[in-house]
Amino acid sequence: MSDAPSNQRATPGPTLHVLFLECSPADAEFCLQQLKKGGFDVRADLAQNLEEFFERPRSESYDIVLADYPSSNGTRIDALQLLKKEGKDIPIILATSASGEESAVEWVRKGVSDYVLKDQLVRLPVAVRRALEEKSLRQTCQRAEEALRESEERYALVASGAHDGLWDWNLKTNEVYFSSGWKSMLGLEESEAGNSPKEWFHRVHPEDIRGVRAGIAAHLEGRTPHFEGEHRMWHKDGTYRWVLSRGIAIRDAGGTAYRMAGSQTDISDHKLIEEQLLHDVFHDELTGLPNRTLFCNRLEFAIGRTKRPGDYFYAVLFLDVDRFKIVNDSLGHLIGDELLIAVSRRLKECLRPGDTVARFGGDEFAILLDDVHDVNDATRLAERIQKNLTVPFTLHEHEVFATASIGIAMGAVGYEQPQDILRDADLAMYHAKSRGRAGWKRFDRSMRADAVALLRLETDLWRAVERQEFRVYFQPLASLEDGIITGAEALVRWQHPQRDLLLPAEFISVAEGTRLIVAIGEWVLRTACAQAQAWRASGHSLRVTVNFSAHQFGHPDLVGLIRTVLKETGLPASALELEITESVAMKDIELSSGILKELSADGMHVSIDDFGTGSSSLSRLKRFPINSLKIDQSFVRNLAGDVRDAAITTAMITMGHSLKLNVIAEGVETKKQLAFLRSRRCDEMQGYLFSRPVPAAAFTKLLQKARRLSPAH
Numbered sequence: 001m002s003d004a005p006s007n008q009r010a011t012p013g014p015t016l017h018v019l020f021l022e023c024s025p026a027d028a029e030f031c032l033q034q035l036k037k038g039g040f041d042v043r044a045d046l047a048q049n050l051e052e053f054f055e056r057p058r059s060e061s062y063d064i065v066l067a068d069y070p071s072s073n074g075t076r077i078d079a080l081q082l083l084k085k086e087g088k089d090i091p092i093i094l095a096t097s098a099s100g101e102e103s104a105v106e107w108v109r110k111g112v113s114d115y116v117l118k119d120q121l122v123r124l125p126v127a128v129r130r131a132l133e134e135k136s137l138r139q140t141c142q143r144a145e146e147a148l149r150e151s152e153e154r155y156a157l158v159a160s161g162a163h164d165g166l167w168d169w170n171l172k173t174n175e176v177y178f179s180s181g182w183k184s185m186l187g188l189e190e191s192e193a194g195n196s197p198k199e200w201f202h203r204v205h206p207e208d209i210r211g212v213r214a215g216i217a218a219h220l221e222g223r224t225p226h227f228e229g230e231h232r233m234w235h236k237d238g239t240y241r242w243v244l245s246r247g248i249a250i251r252d253a254g255g256t257a258y259r260m261a262g263s264q265t266d267i268s269d270h271k272l273i274e275e276q277l278l279h280d281v282f283h284d285e286l287t288g289l290p291n292r293t294l295f296c297n298r299l300e301f302a303i304g305r306t307k308r309p310g311d312y313f314y315a316v317l318f319l320d321v322d323r324f325k326i327v328n329d330s331l332g333h334l335i336g337d338e339l340l341i342a343v344s345r346r347l348k349e350c351l352r353p354g355d356t357v358a359r360f361g362g363d364e365f366a367i368l369l370d371d372v373h374d375v376n377d378a379t380r381l382a383e384r385i386q387k388n389l390t391v392p393f394t395l396h397e398h399e400v401f402a403t404a405s406i407g408i409a410m411g412a413v414g415y416e417q418p419q420d421i422l423r424d425a426d427l428a429m430y431h432a433k434s435r436g437r438a439g440w441k442r443f444d445r446s447m448r449a450d451a452v453a454l455l456r457l458e459t460d461l462w463r464a465v466e467r468q469e470f471r472v473y474f475q476p477l478a479s480l481e482d483g484i485i486t487g488a489e490a491l492v493r494w495q496h497p498q499r500d501l502l503l504p505a506e507f508i509s510v511a512e513g514t515r516l517i518v519a520i521g522e523w524v525l526r527t528a529c530a531q532a533q534a535w536r537a538s539g540h541s542l543r544v545t546v547n548f549s550a551h552q553f554g555h556p557d558l559v560g561l562i563r564t565v566l567k568e569t570g571l572p573a574s575a576l577e578l579e580i581t582e583s584v585a586m587k588d589i590e591l592s593s594g595i596l597k598e599l600s601a602d603g604m605h606v607s608i609d610d611f612g613t614g615s616s617s618l619s620r621l622k623r624f625p626i627n628s629l630k631i632d633q634s635f636v637r638n639l640a641g642d643v644r645d646a647a648i649t650t651a652m653i654t655m656g657h658s659l660k661l662n663v664i665a666e667g668v669e670t671k672k673q674l675a676f677l678r679s680r681r682c683d684e685m686q687g688y689l690f691s692r693p694v695p696a697a698a699f700t701k702l703l704q705k706a707r708r709l710s711p712a713h
Helices: 025-037 050-059 075-085 098-109 118-161 180-185 209-220 268-282 292-306 324-331 333-349 375-389 418-434 445-467 508-514 516-537 558-569 582-587 589-601 643-658 671-679 696-704
Strands: 015-021 041-047 064-069 092-096 114-117 165-170 175-178 227-234 240-251 257-266 314-321 356-361 364-369 393-395 398-400 404-411 440-442 470-479 485-496 500-502 543-547 576-581 605-611 628-631 662-665
Touching: 015 025, 015 050, 025 041, 025 064, 025 118, 041 050, 064 118, 092 118, 098 114, 114 118, 165 180, 180 257, 209 227, 209 240, 209 257, 227 257, 240 268, 268 292, 292 314, 292 356, 292 364, 292 404, 292 418, 314 333, 314 375, 314 418, 324 333, 324 398, 333 356, 333 364, 333 375, 333 393, 333 398, 364 375, 375 404, 375 440, 404 418, 418 440, 418 445, 445 485, 445 508, 445 516, 470 516, 470 696, 485 516, 485 696, 508 516, 516 543, 516 558, 516 696, 543 605, 558 576, 558 589, 576 582, 576 589, 582 589, 582 605, 589 605, 628 643, 643 662, 643 671
Parallel strands: 015 041, 015 064, 064 092, 092 114, 404 440, 485 543, 543 576, 576 605, 605 628, 628 662
Antiparallel strands: 165 175, 165 257, 227 240, 240 257, 314 364, 314 404, 356 364, 393 398, 470 485, 485 500
């Protein structure tokens, strides 16, 4: 029976389309009035036979059917049964008399929405409203069921075709559905995994399980929007596979999770590539050793340990393979690479577990000794490395010997950054290399001061070239026979703005190392030639000697440069003498011989400096168009007190004359040296006994004094 009607008139709602079945017009009108009183806007149709009743729903859409019951025959009831069989979802309400109430209740059980007694039709609006609500709820449930069915069908399609494994966890029953893909990903047959969460968690790597459980718990507690994590899963073949697990919880109205579903993806290949890329970032491609980045990371950790309480020391060794370039240039880069690989193996053999050896590039290696007692641990390692490297390397049938120069810096409180101690170890290595290679040197603070001074000198030297702070001094060459000035050697000086006048010994090596010597040498050549031409213009014809270093002599167009300078200054080629050392001439005999012959053909003079200090042979010297030999001052200095120097000097003078060369003695400082050289008929000399190098103006005054030098002039 329907609920009791409300005494309050309902608010009018949307139009209600009603179909009456075989009701009398008076009964139908009474029903319409009751519905309108109940707040309905009603539109009604009347069907008085079966044909009308079945035709109406085909052409019209009805919200509800009202039928009187019982009827004089079964027509009405048959019609209602047929309507249900056709699947028409139209609520049906029976209007019955008290005598038919029992049968009406039976029809409600068979699917009729409700019934009302004819003497209580005031309750009809409530019955209609409830029937319509039930229909709406029924349709909502049907749509939800259809959506669920479609979702399940799609889920089944995805599960069967996806590469991922799927899982669905019923948190209330604690049962998990694992898809076939999930199982096959771990090498399992369909029947080899149950529906317990243990099937998942027991296969997670012991090192990863805590993170997996924590991630799931955080999501179920609502602290994360979803669960996601990478971890290792045990495979049936006994290995572990990397997987990516993702999941999301389904929650009730109160926010409590009752279900959690997700996927599992095999990312083993991706992880392998990732690990390889990570390895490549931190390791040297050739040797497989840690690279500078990884070394500095570990060194930074060691520096941090020194700042904590306790006695902790470490050491850094910087190592450079000696003469590696010779191996590369002579045997090729392939052999050079194999030598570096072999050296890296021997270095690793010398280390303790926990120590690190890294390749920094080229032939440079660095070693981090962790937790050492004192410097002796580091020096013993350096000696062990040197000894290990003395065994020759056999590389593609070539026997190669290798040594190394090693710098040692002890780690202690005071170092803040890895580059600080690496800088000091590097400085110590260069000091070891400068002492003859195949050795080691421990860093001390004076090395850093020297390095800072050297850097400052380099910077000042660059500025000096830009600001033309150099000066040319001239030292006279005089005939030993009569003291007449025969020439002038051009010598460079640096007028430093803070340090006054600097001699070549204080900056030439730096100029050579930075190749600034090329620019400086060109300026000296141009200045000397211009000054010599100025003297010639004033009546003083003499030759000017200009020194050329190895870098200058390697100029790609040295001959062209000299010819250009002579042309610009107007100095005759015969007035210029080029002076090179014996070692420069012998560095590349073919190249040197070609250049000197070309210059000699132009009329220039060639002089070999420091003769007797190198390892050249007379047969090789004969290949050069030489005009003069200079006897080095190291022989001249001890002429009076060393019979061997006296004998060597005598032999060189005799040999030079036999080759028809002009012989010049350098560094003449005493009258005894002068007397000895004159007695041996040496041709020319220069030295402090007659004159120090002087500026051009002072040299001009010497020329103006009859061009004759006397001792201590």
